[in-house]
Amino acid sequence: xxxxxxxxxxxxxxxxxxxxxxxxxxxxxxxxxxxxxxxxxxxxxxxxxxxxxxxxxxxxxxxxxxxxxxxxxxxxxxxxxxxxxxxxxxxxxxxxxxxxxxxxxxxxxxxxxxxxxxxxxxxxxxxxxxxxxxxxxxxxxxxxxxxxxxxxxxxxxxxxxxxxxxxxxxxxxxxxxxxxxxxxxxxxxxxxxxxxxxxxxxxxxxxxxxxxxxx
Amino acid sequence: xxxxxxxxxxxxxxxxxxxxxxxxxxxxxxxxxxxxxxxxxxxxxxxxxxxxxxxxxxxxxxxxxxxxxxxxxxxxxxxxxxxxxxxxxxxxxxxxxxxxxxxxxxxxxxxxxxxxxxxxxxxxxxxxxxxxxxxxxxxxxxxxxxxxxxxxxxxxxxxxxxxxxxxxxxxxxxxxxxxxxxxxxxxxxxxxxxxxxxxxxxxxxxxxxxxxxxxxxxxxxxxxxxxxxxxxxxxxxxxxxxxxxxxxxxxxxxxxxxxxxxxxxxxxxxxxxxxxxxxxxxxxxxxxxxxxxxxxxxxxxxxxxxxxxxxxxxxxxxxxxxxxxxxxxxxxxxxxxxxxxxxxxxxxxxxxxxxxxxxxxxxxxxxxxxxxxxxxxxxxxxxxxxxxxxxxxxxxxxxxxxxxxxxxxxxxxxxxxxxxxxxxxxxx
Numbered sequence: 159x160x161x162x163x164x165x166x167x168x169x170x171x172x173x174x175x176x177x178x179x180x181x182x183x184x185x186x187x188x189x190x191x192x193x194x195x196x197x198x199x200x201x202x203x204x205x206x207x208x209x210x211x212x213x214x215x216x217x218x219x220x221x222x223x224x225x226x227x228x229x230x231x232x233x234x235x236x237x238x239x240x241x242x243x244x245x246x247x248x249x250x251x252x253x254x255x256x257x258x259x260x261x262x263x264x265x266x267x268x269x270x271x272x273x274x275x276x277x278x279x280x281x282x283x284x285x286x287x288x289x290x291x292x293x294x295x296x297x298x299x300x301x302x303x304x305x306x307x308x309x310x311x312x313x314x315x316x317x318x319x320x321x322x323x324x325x326x327x328x329x330x331x332x333x334x335x336x337x338x339x340x341x342x343x344x345x346x347x348x349x350x351x352x353x354x355x356x357x358x359x360x361x362x363x364x365x366x367x368x369x370x371x372x373x
Numbered sequence: 374x375x376x377x378x379x380x381x382x383x384x385x386x387x388x389x390x391x392x393x394x395x396x397x398x399x400x401x402x403x404x405x406x407x408x409x410x411x412x413x414x415x416x417x418x419x420x421x422x423x424x425x426x427x428x429x430x431x432x433x434x435x436x437x438x439x440x441x442x443x444x445x446x447x448x449x450x451x452x453x454x455x456x457x458x459x460x461x462x463x464x465x466x467x468x469x470x471x472x473x474x475x476x477x478x479x480x481x482x483x484x485x486x487x488x489x490x491x492x493x494x495x496x497x498x499x500x501x502x503x504x505x506x507x508x509x510x511x512x513x514x515x516x517x518x519x520x521x522x523x524x525x526x527x528x529x530x531x532x533x534x535x536x537x538x539x540x541x542x543x544x545x546x547x548x549x550x551x552x553x554x555x556x557x558x559x560x561x562x563x564x565x566x567x568x569x570x571x572x573x574x575x576x577x578x579x580x581x582x583x584x585x586x587x588x589x590x591x592x593x594x595x596x597x598x599x600x601x602x603x604x605x606x607x608x609x610x611x612x613x614x615x616x617x618x619x620x621x622x623x624x625x626x627x628x629x630x631x632x633x634x635x636x637x638x639x640x641x642x643x644x645x646x647x648x649x650x651x652x653x654x655x656x657x658x659x660x661x662x663x664x665x666x667x668x669x670x671x672x673x674x675x676x677x678x679x680x681x682x683x684x685x686x687x688x689x690x691x692x693x694x695x696x697x698x699x700x701x702x703x704x705x706x707x708x709x710x711x712x713x714x715x716x717x718x719x720x721x722x723x724x725x726x727x728x729x730x731x732x733x734x735x736x737x738x739x740x741x742x743x744x745x746x747x748x749x750x751x752x753x754x755x756x757x758x759x760x761x762x763x764x765x766x767x768x769x770x771x772x773x774x775x776x777x778x779x780x781x782x783x784x785x786x787x788x789x790x791x792x793x794x795x796x797x798x799x800x801x
Contacts, residue, residue, distance in 0.1 A: 187643055194645070199621060202618050202621040205609060222430045226426070227425040230424065230433070233646040236646055237651045242648065275401075281417075309424060
């Protein structure tokens with residue numbers, strides 16, 4: 159017989175880990191987004207100089223591709239913590255919470271399986287690049303292991319975050335704490351969706367004074 | 374193979390798994406059961422190739438552009454100008470709702486961003502000016518749909534990538550249907566308010582002097598539209614480069630409005646990563662599934678099945694439209710498109726339809742899907758901004774606008790040139 163109190167305290171300890179992981183995911187999202195902004199600026203510069211001054215920076219598009227790979231693979235975990243990975247919940251919302259909770263756990267188990275497999279195959283891509291000393295077939299001749307390891311690291315972090323939420327939700331399911339389970343792993347309800355959309359659109363735009371950075 | 378795959382797909386959907394997981398498991402199932410070759414060995418290569426694909430960079434960049442635009446503070450002024458130009462019609466401000474949405478759509482690739490931005494600006498007016506609340510809510514939700522039909526459109530990039538269709542051609546093809554649908558929405562409002570005078574609100578004070586004075590407020594979105602869409606057709610930029618120009622222009626515009634700050638950039642970035650990470654994960658796994666689908670020959674099997682029914686192309690198309698309308702009621706549009714389009718598009722093309730035309734039709738059906746209950750994302754958004762009464766008011770309010778969407782689908786079937794004239798003129 160498993161002790162519900164012990165499971166809850168196990169969950170609380172993991173909650174502390176999740177707070178840290180969410181912090182990392184958020185910082186990664188900021189950095190990844192900054193990559194995208196910078197690559198947008200580089201590409202803009204490239205288009206303008208190409209058109210007006212007839213010279214082109216080699217590899218602006220290639221770099222933006224790497225920015226995409228890095229920002230998205232590191233962004234997957236952020237989307238996970240926002241519960242933004244959409245699920246078709248037409249049937250789910252009509253199920254009793256007990257069954258829906260089992261589906262939440264199943265979702266995370268299978269998510270871990272699919273992303274685990276993706277990590278496994280991504281590792282082969284990276285190890286092959288290292289073994290062959292592969293470089294991109296472009297003027298930049300980027301050593302492929304650099305963008306690929308950033309990409310793989312992001313996917314690995316995503317996998318670890320899935321496993322973390324999965325462990326917590328299994329503990330909560332066994333302990334019978336279905337409300338908390340739904341809070342961390344459930345598909346967002348209509349109410350949640352509405353709130354997140356509103357958060358997205360800043361109501362009554364307050365006049366923000368343009369800040370200047372001093373650091 | 375077709376029957377078994379459909380059953381597996383339905384089970385996976387019923388389990389409410391994340392879409393990325395549904396796609397991944399489906400690919401594994403087909404690989405393990407139907408091929409002697411281990412297709413899985415190519416998985417890493419396929420995932421990496423698409424994860425750093427330059428064409429896909431356009432998706433987060435267009436999302437970032439939209440996030441910046443909705444924080445740039447131009448929506449209020451645009452709305453004020455649209456009121457001057459359109460609110461003298463019977464239906465008053467509701468025409469401004471549609472007009473502002475159409476114009477904002479030209480700088481944003483997403484429906485929810487469009488509806489949320491214009492909704493926040495317009496909604497307070499419904500109580501002050503005595504409009505029929507339901508119709509007013511409906512006009513906001515319906516106007517939001519224009520976001521994905523008038524280029525740039527994230528949905529078109531998504532469709533183009535999944536089906537190997539030209540994104541610039543899709544963008545061009547969306548222009549005329551987008552303008553026609555705006556006009557149809559306004560016709561709905563006009564007719565309703567002529568028939569029922571009490572649904573209209575208090576008249577607005579408009580004058581030619583104010584019209585010309587506010588004209589400058591319509592300029593920023595038009596300029597951004599010209600930069601983004603114009604650069605593609607002038608042959609200066611790929612869609613990805615156009616998206617980068619769009620991000621730069623949106624930042625410049627926000628700076629001009631003194632709204633470009635670290636908090637604005639931070640919020641825009643988080644919103645962008647949240648949405649685009651979800652879309653990109655689905656996209657790269659969907660592309661792996663596409664690879665598997667092609668290898669096991671499922672697309673051909675679906676093709677033979679549908680051709681074997683012996684229906685005329687029009688009957689088949691009507692059947693497909695019916696399926697999409699039903700799916701759209703219960704499914705998120707992204708899920709709907711990613712699960713069906715890679716298989717259905719080749720069938721439709723073999724029946725003699727144009728893939729660009731079908732892409733526009735899919736976008737119009739996606740617009741229908743984001744409005745229809747019980748799962749109607751745009752109605753949720755408008756209800757969320759309103760934050761009182763029942764969600765059903767919004768669902769009732771969009772009913773008349775459904776007629777406009779139905780008419781638009783009918784027109785597309787009867788006159789495919791609505792979508793194809795511009796791309797043919799420019800490219801073929």
